[in-house]
Amino acid sequence: MRALVVGGGLAGAAAALELAERGAEVRLLRAAPGATALSWGTLDVAGAAPLPGGLPVRDPLRGEWLAPAARAVLLARRPAHPYGRLLPPEPTESAATALAKEATGALDGWLAPQGLRVMGSPESTLWIADVRGALRAGDFALTGTAEGALDDAAELAWVEMPGLAGWDARPAARAFAAERAALNLPARSHRVVRLELPPALLEPGGSPARLAARLETPDGLEVLRRALAPLGAEGRLLLLPPVLGLGGVARVLAALRESAGCRVGELAGAPPHAVAGLRLDRALAGALAASGVEQRGALVRAVVEQAGRAIGVELQGEEGATERLEAEAVVLATGRFVAGGLVERDGALAEPLLDLPLHDASGQRVDGTPARRLVVRAYTASQPLYEAGVRTDRRLRPLGADGRARLPNLFAAGDLIGGTDPAHDRSGLGVALVTGRAAGAEAFESLAESGARA
């Protein structure tokens, strides 16, 4: 009973882990790191949003906020949002909460042995500052970023690290303070402290990822421990950019807490500060290996079908050769444009493996359309171009042109499923996680069915 998962981001990994847990033989193919590796340590199932009606877009924090679970319900009520296929037809907050808790609980179970924990809740909002000092409202975060979540620490200390590319503690701290003032929140005691690292660890203009790798070596960690020790103080939360190790972030944090004598956490960081994304990517690879999933670096060129079923995939081999891998069920978790799950080919949008029909959030067919016709001029609006993806049935099987499942044993997960603009809806990793698990479960069912048939 062999299943193939195409794509190694959070969606593909969740599908493969779900299959493996149920006892299937799973092989996962990935071409390169995708959008998951660019994420920043938060994991929004349904990032909090201001309540509808009247809030100035630029000033969301002054108004009432919708809790993530309530927002997930709203998303699920949209005609094409993937949550709509995973929640009951009349979605409730308790159903959304259960779905989010179950999914993040499973992820936590997979990642914990790799040293990464998932923290948060769909019933409350997690406030996290990013490397520019801007506030982000989310529901879940991973080790490192989660420790940087803002609560009632007596004093925030922004750690300046001279030389680190793209990180300036003073403006970030100032922006953050001004933001609190704008919100009429009580001024927070905060300061900027300076952490000097030797050039062997951090050369001028040094990249965050390289520093992270150096800081988790025993020597690197020792230097950091000593340098950070004098910056600690009772009741203080030391905020660093995301550089505290790749695989060993929990260990690094524990060592720093001990030496500084106070709390230490990381800010959320978009690329080029997406070290937290790399961390998640690595931890998923570790979890897959621990579950016995065979991982292989390969570029899939086509899904092979025979007698109305998927029977495997074709890989791009060396020098134009092709190789075929067989499978009894296939999960596509190929992402959108970043990962190449969707492409613009000859001036038209297409799904490159099976030419699956693509739809935007309103259900409009958009494959065959030039990308430039699918944009709305307002940057902040949900963009049909970035809502584009396949549609699935309730078993997450992508639909063909006739509106029925394209192949009975082919499933889709993550960004490839359309109907939501991940950046606009702030539910990208959440969709990847819940659809990945669900697609894995459905693929397992399909394996069982074909086993019974044989």
Next chain:
Amino acid sequence: MSGTLSVQVLVVGGGINGTGIARDLALRGVRTALVEKREFGSGTTWASSGMIHGGLRYLQKDPEVTLHSCVDSGHIQRIASHLVFRIPFLMPVFPEDPIGPELLEIGLEMYDRYQPLKNGRPHTRLTREQALRVEPALSPRLECAFTLDEWGVDAARLCAVNALDAAERGAIVRTHHEVVELLREGGSGRVRGARVRDRITGETQRIEAELTMNAAGPWVPELARMADVEVRLRPAKGIHLVFERRVTDVAVYARGVDGRDMFTFPHEQNSMAGTTDDDYYGDLDRIDTTEDEVVYVLEAMERSVPGIRRHRIVHTIQGVRPTLWGFGRNEDELSRDYAVIDHGERDGVPGLFTIAGGKLAAYRLMSEDATDRLCAVLGVREPCRTATTPLPGAEAPLDVEAVSRRFRVPVPAVVRLAFRHGERTRRVLAPFDPQPGAGAGPAPRVVCACEPVLDAELLHAAREEGVRTLEDCALRVRLGVGGCQGAACAGAAAAILGEVLGWSGERTACEVTDFAAERWRLLAPALAGPQLAAMEVHRAVHLGARGFAAAEGDA
């Protein structure tokens, strides 16, 4: 706060005409104020192809325009030596072309006579094989090709440098200031300056002036109407596509489906392709590129450079030429000549002048003419010195390697600074000069890696050049002009500017929001291919941070 300023001349419009005139006036010792409603060069000048050329195209119908452009191009090369770069052109000839190589060569021989005026080399004729060796991206269908020689410039920077020089010589220079009304004298109707409003702070101010020069480009008629006079233009929209990297090593001519000449050319780290020329009667404050224009340009270019669609378009630029009004079978046939109007003479409204029309390549000459007219009224006898006085930065060459060593900046980043700031690169880097004994402070850092934009240049722009918004930096320092379109640099750059300019967190967030949204607006009509993934990251970076959180239901 409303105060009153008093000057001899108020120049309205910070494009190439306005800044050129303000500098000329300042050089002649005339007390001058210059107001620009956005950023220097952000209207028509920015949207030009940035060519200091003679205009082979105008040779047949407007030889005067060609002559003036060539003579002035020579001057501009001397006064802005650091800002100009040679652009070799290839003109491929295809079997189906209506004009064969022999006839073309006659035209080029005529143009050769103008080349020495602008330090250009005479044309050469290349065989098919030679042409393909020079530019492998050319279509192999060509029969033969001709070379000719032109010059390019960062046109927005040229405006800024003229304005900065005017300011250094005593002119009052304001960006983001718009005219809300012209001050009129009761009875005579004489124009006595203007009331201007700061579009960022909302403050207004009276600027009293003996003479007011309307150099508002396509907005010329709008400003003239404030004095109840009419200036007729035939506004013509033009767009360019901007590619992430160089599509070709040299500029290449192409012909549109309607027979119009277009070209693609290397411009700083990018390549550009264009342009179009269409009557425009829409909103001048919000000009959008359309899908038609994008396809029209790509189809034309494809015949000469078949692989052009594989290159990544990172944004479009668009503007409206303030072409003088006239009938023509099509927009291309209209004259590129210019006019200086004395409204006292023409309309009985003394105190107001207008300049309209013209070409970037002859901006200095047009400014000289306009300034002569103003000075005649003012009774100023000082001669024009703009043809010989170097613009800031062009005073002396820069020793790139010495600067690189001293300020710890890699050579490519210094070369880039030298191109933009010339000899004044040393001033840009001065705050980072390691002082003996004081220990080396931090070296300048790269804020935008697309084209190495240093924090030093941003700081200089904010402290010394009067930059007021993050969006200003797109033109002033070329921030976010590459593949990232601000995804990687907008936040960091806003933090640096905000520190100098005292922005609140709120303001900083808004600046980033506006910058990201403007990049999207400029790219959206041409969004395609690999740039789809880049913008997916762009949106993930920007949306969801404070300032962008969208309310549920606004989808």
